[in-house]
Amino acid sequence: TMISKQSDSIHTKNLFLILEKMFSNNKKITLVHNGIISNCEDLKQKYLSTFEFKSNTDTEVIANLIQYLQEENTSKTFEEILSLATNILDGTWACIIHNKDEPNKLFFMKNENIWY
Numbered sequence: 001t002m003i004s005k006q007s008d009s010i011h012t013k014n015l016f017l018i019l020e021k022m023f024s025n026n027k028k029i030t031l032v033h034n035g036i037i038s039n040c041e042d043l044k045q046k047y048l049s050t051f052e053f054k055s056n057t058d059t060e061v062i063a064n065l066i067q068y069l070q071e072e073n074t075s076k077t078f079e080e081i082l083s084l085a086t087n088i089l090d091g092t093w094a095c096i097i098h099n100k101d102e103p104n105k106l107f108f109m110k111n112e113n114i115w116y
Helices: 040-046 058-072 078-088
Strands: 002-004 009-012 015-018 020-023 029-037 091-099 107-111
Touching: 020 058, 029 058, 040 058, 058 078, 058 091, 078 107
Parallel strands: none
Antiparallel strands: 002 009, 009 015, 020 029, 029 091, 091 107
16 A cells, blocks of 8 residues: 555555545544545534534544544543544545544544445
8 A cells, every 4th residue: 555645645456545634623633534424514514513614525524523522522532432423424434533632543433335
């Protein structure tokens, strides 16, 4: 697997994925994402109506959803927050997440099989 820093893309044999990189509003969550969040607009209305969005991407919705869940569930671990997010997000997607509060770790979450 080759990661290209300039284009934020990963090339694996015959499969080329375009990953979108985004930050949460508080800049603590950074993530790259591939796939489609099918309930994106519903999530923005239900959980993120007070958040400022700099784009129309579902990647930014994921980052801000994780921030929201952390703020609403302060006693939960980051892994538990990601589990909550996984249960809320619909669609076919995968993410790699970095949390500034745990700087030496990368987290992965996915829903369904994205290797179409």
